Amino acid sequence: MSRPVYFEPEESMAYHGGEDVMHALMSIAGRYIGANPPHPPVYRVSRPGLVRKCDDHRYVFPLVELFPNMQRGQQLYAWAKLWSDSDQEFVFHITCFGPARLYHNGVLIYGSAPEEEYPEMPVLKLKCGLVKGWNHFVLEFKLGEKGGGGQFGTGSRKNKPLHFIVPTFERDGEEGWLYTEPLDAPLSEIPSGPMREKDTGVNWLPREEDPEKASSHGQLARMYGLTSGLSAYAWTKISGTKCGVETVLISGEAYSPIEFSVEGKVVFHQEQAGCFRFELPLSAAVQDLTVKCTCGDRDWGFRMDQTTQELLTPALDVKGHRGNWLYLGPFQAEQEIDLASCQKMKRTVRSGTGEDVYWRTEVPDGEVRPFLENEWFGRWNYPLGVTLYGLLQLGKAGQRSNIRDYVLSHIEFASSRFSYSLWDRERYGAAGLNNQLSQIDSLDDCGSFGATMLLADQERKLDGVSETAAHIADYILNEQARLEDGTLYRKIGVSRSMDNTMWCDDLYMSIPFLCRYAEWSGDDKLLDEAARQVLLYKKYLYIPERQIMSHVFDVERGEPTRTPWGRGNGWVLFSISELLTALPQEHPSYTVLIQFYRELCEGYLALQGRNGLWHQVLSDPESYEETSCTSMFIYAYARGVRKGWLLDPKPYAQAAYQGWKGLSERSIDKRGNVYGVCRGSSYSFTNHYYKHELGWNLNDTHGIGIVLLAGLETISMQEWQTNKPVFAAERVGTREKLEKSSF
CATH class of the missing domain: 2.60.120 (Jelly Rolls)
Structure with a gap:
C-alpha cells in the first residue's frame, strides 16, 4: 500500500498538524463534542396501558386482551409516526399473532402469510425505505386461528432503540400509538400523513377527553x-x-x-x-x-x-x-x-x-x-465508555476544563437517572433512557462505561454513582454466566448464533471496572478476580505459536475460532495494561501476568504493518488498516515502556511512534475525523467475515476514545524518554528518523 486508504495525504492530520500530538487530539475532541452537543432529554406525554413496549423495545398489540369480544372478520388499526434524519433503508422487526398488514406512508409494504401468524413465530425482519422527516406507519390486525395482534418496532435494544409518536394534530408529540376499536369494515383510506382524528372517520384510542x-x-x-x-x-x-x-x-x-x-x-x-x-x-x-x-x-x-x-x-x-x-x-x-x-x-x-x-x-x-433522543450525548453503552475515558484524560492532560466538564455531564446524565430508568422500564415495558443500564444482561451493558464512571467520580462526586456501581458489581460477580471453572462467558448472546460463546472483547468489559471498583470500594478481592479472568481467558483463547489471541471460544464446539481479529486482540492488551497498572507487584499473579503481557506484545510486534498500523485481520496485510486495534497496541506499548514492563523497550517505543505516525498520516484527517474503525462485530471461524464483511465506520465511537488515549500515552512516553538519561541519545535518533512525521 503506497498511499493512504481513506483520504489523500494533503487531507491528513500529519500534513496540517505536523508533530504536535496534542493538536491532533484536541482536533478530534473538538469535532466530536461539536457534533454531539449536550442537549437535555426530550419530555413526552406517555399513557401506560396494554399497548406498550416489550424488553426488546418493540410495541406489543395484544388484541385478545384489548378486546375479548372481537369477532372474526373484524379489523383493528394502529397508527403512529417515526422521525428519520435522512432517506435511508431501515430494518424493522415484526411478530404476527394473527393476520397482519403493515402500511408505510399509505403504501402496503407487508402482509402476513398463514405460516407466519402465530405468537411463537421467530421475529421477521422487514426492510423499509424511510424518507427524511416523519414516516407514518399503520398496522392492520385481524383474528386468526391462534389469536390476533402482534409486536412491531425497531428491535434494537442494544444500540439506539426508537420510540413511535402519536401522529394526529390533536396529540402531536405524545409517545406511543393510537388504535381503533374492532371495525366491521376496513378504513376507507389508510392515514399517510398528519390529520385530525375526526377526519379519519373513526374514533381512536386511548380517548382524548377534555x-x-x-x-x-x-x-x-x-x-x-x-x-x-x-x-x-x-x-x-x-x-x-x-x-x-x-x-x-x-x-x-x-x-x-x-x-x-x-x-x-x-x-x-x-x-x-x-x-x-x-x-x-x-x-x-x-x-x-x-x-x-x-x-x-x-x-x-x-x-x-x-x-x-x-x-x-x-x-x-x-x-x-x-x-x-x-x-x-x-x-x-x-x-x-x-x-x-x-x-x-x-x-x-x-x-x-x-x-x-x-x-x-x-x-x-x-x-x-x-x-433520550440525542445521537450520543447522555447515552450509556460500551463504546462510549472508551470514548469518554479518552476525552476525560485529554481534558485533564490538556488542562481543558470544558472537555472534562462535558464528560462529567454526560456520565452524570446517565448515573443520576439510574433509579428512574429502572422504574420507567417496570412501568412502561422498556426505559426511555439508559436502555442498556436499566436492563443489564451482558458485560457489554455495564463494565466499560461503568469503569469510566468510577474514574469520573474521582473528579467530582457524581449523582447516582454509588447505586449504579454497586448494581454493576453485583451483576459481574453474581449474575453474569460462568463456566464451571468460573470463566465469564456469554450463555445468552445478542442473537442465538452468539449463545454459548466467550469473547476476548469481554476482558475489557470486565477487567477495568473490577480494577476501579476495587479501588473505589476498598475491596482487593476484585483485583484477584480480574487477574483470574485474564488467566482463564488465556487458557481458552491464546494461540501460543503466534503469541496472539483467538477472537472467540465456542463453548458448544469446545474450540476457539482461531481468528486473529485486530480489535479483539486490542481489547486484551488494553485490558492487561489497565490491570498491571492497578495490580501490586507483590500480588501472586503479577509475575505470570506481566509475562503474558510481554508474550502478547512480542506477538503483535511481529504483525505491525509497513505503514505503522495493524490490520483488521492481524495476520493478513491485505485486510484494511484498522484504527482501533492500532491505537490499543500503541497505548499498551507506550505505557509498558514508561512503566518498565518490557525487558527491551526500544522496539516497542519505536513501534508506538511509528503507529502514531501511521494514524496521523492515514487515519486522522485535518478536521479531526477518525477513519478506519471497525464497526461492531459478530464472529466467525473464518477470516473472510472479518476481512470482507466487517467494514469500518467514520468516527465510530469504538475508536475515538482509544485514539485519544494512544496519543496521550505517546506524549507521556516522549516526556519520560526525554527526562530519562538512558534514552536521551536514542530519542534523538528516533526523531531524526521521523523528522517529517506527525507525532
Whole structure:
C-alpha cells in the first residue's frame, strides 16, 4: 500500500498538524463534542396501558386482551409516526399473532402469510425505505386461528432503540400509538400523513377527553380520587417579562386547602375552599410557581382566573402537553417532599400510597416521561465508555476544563437517572433512557462505561454513582454466566448464533471496572478476580505459536475460532495494561501476568504493518488498516515502556511512534475525523467475515476514545524518554528518523 486508504495525504492530520500530538487530539475532541452537543432529554406525554413496549423495545398489540369480544372478520388499526434524519433503508422487526398488514406512508409494504401468524413465530425482519422527516406507519390486525395482534418496532435494544409518536394534530408529540376499536369494515383510506382524528372517520384510542368536561370535580380529584389526608403538588412558571410590572394579582378558586410558593418560598396560604386573591412581587426572571393542595371532604384542586392564567408558562417543555401545569402526588398531607429535587426530573418519589410516582399532566393517564433522543450525548453503552475515558484524560492532560466538564455531564446524565430508568422500564415495558443500564444482561451493558464512571467520580462526586456501581458489581460477580471453572462467558448472546460463546472483547468489559471498583470500594478481592479472568481467558483463547489471541471460544464446539481479529486482540492488551497498572507487584499473579503481557506484545510486534498500523485481520496485510486495534497496541506499548514492563523497550517505543505516525498520516484527517474503525462485530471461524464483511465506520465511537488515549500515552512516553538519561541519545535518533512525521 503506497498511499493512504481513506483520504489523500494533503487531507491528513500529519500534513496540517505536523508533530504536535496534542493538536491532533484536541482536533478530534473538538469535532466530536461539536457534533454531539449536550442537549437535555426530550419530555413526552406517555399513557401506560396494554399497548406498550416489550424488553426488546418493540410495541406489543395484544388484541385478545384489548378486546375479548372481537369477532372474526373484524379489523383493528394502529397508527403512529417515526422521525428519520435522512432517506435511508431501515430494518424493522415484526411478530404476527394473527393476520397482519403493515402500511408505510399509505403504501402496503407487508402482509402476513398463514405460516407466519402465530405468537411463537421467530421475529421477521422487514426492510423499509424511510424518507427524511416523519414516516407514518399503520398496522392492520385481524383474528386468526391462534389469536390476533402482534409486536412491531425497531428491535434494537442494544444500540439506539426508537420510540413511535402519536401522529394526529390533536396529540402531536405524545409517545406511543393510537388504535381503533374492532371495525366491521376496513378504513376507507389508510392515514399517510398528519390529520385530525375526526377526519379519519373513526374514533381512536386511548380517548382524548377534555379534562374539564370529564367531571365536575377539580383536577386533583379526577387524577387521584377523594381520600382525606392526601396532598399533591402542581407546578408551573411565571415571568415578570410577560406583564411588564413589578407585582401582579394572582386570583382564582380553590376547591380545598391550598398553598402557593415561588422558588420554594411560601407566598400565600388558605385553609379552606373558596376564592383566593393575592399580590405577587415579580422579577424579570422566570420563576417556579408551585401549589400544594390538600384533599378536602368533597373535592380538591384549583382554578386560575383568566388574567392569571395568561401570566403562566409551561413548567417544562413536554411534547404532547398543551397545558401549563404538571402534577405530582398523591402524598400524605404531612409528608416531607423535596420538591426542588423532584423538579430536576431525575428521580421518582415515594407517594403516600407506597408507590413511586413521577410528574404527570391532568389529561387522563397522561404521564410525563424523559426520552433520550440525542445521537450520543447522555447515552450509556460500551463504546462510549472508551470514548469518554479518552476525552476525560485529554481534558485533564490538556488542562481543558470544558472537555472534562462535558464528560462529567454526560456520565452524570446517565448515573443520576439510574433509579428512574429502572422504574420507567417496570412501568412502561422498556426505559426511555439508559436502555442498556436499566436492563443489564451482558458485560457489554455495564463494565466499560461503568469503569469510566468510577474514574469520573474521582473528579467530582457524581449523582447516582454509588447505586449504579454497586448494581454493576453485583451483576459481574453474581449474575453474569460462568463456566464451571468460573470463566465469564456469554450463555445468552445478542442473537442465538452468539449463545454459548466467550469473547476476548469481554476482558475489557470486565477487567477495568473490577480494577476501579476495587479501588473505589476498598475491596482487593476484585483485583484477584480480574487477574483470574485474564488467566482463564488465556487458557481458552491464546494461540501460543503466534503469541496472539483467538477472537472467540465456542463453548458448544469446545474450540476457539482461531481468528486473529485486530480489535479483539486490542481489547486484551488494553485490558492487561489497565490491570498491571492497578495490580501490586507483590500480588501472586503479577509475575505470570506481566509475562503474558510481554508474550502478547512480542506477538503483535511481529504483525505491525509497513505503514505503522495493524490490520483488521492481524495476520493478513491485505485486510484494511484498522484504527482501533492500532491505537490499543500503541497505548499498551507506550505505557509498558514508561512503566518498565518490557525487558527491551526500544522496539516497542519505536513501534508506538511509528503507529502514531501511521494514524496521523492515514487515519486522522485535518478536521479531526477518525477513519478506519471497525464497526461492531459478530464472529466467525473464518477470516473472510472479518476481512470482507466487517467494514469500518467514520468516527465510530469504538475508536475515538482509544485514539485519544494512544496519543496521550505517546506524549507521556516522549516526556519520560526525554527526562530519562538512558534514552536521551536514542530519542534523538528516533526523531531524526521521523523528522517529517506527525507525532
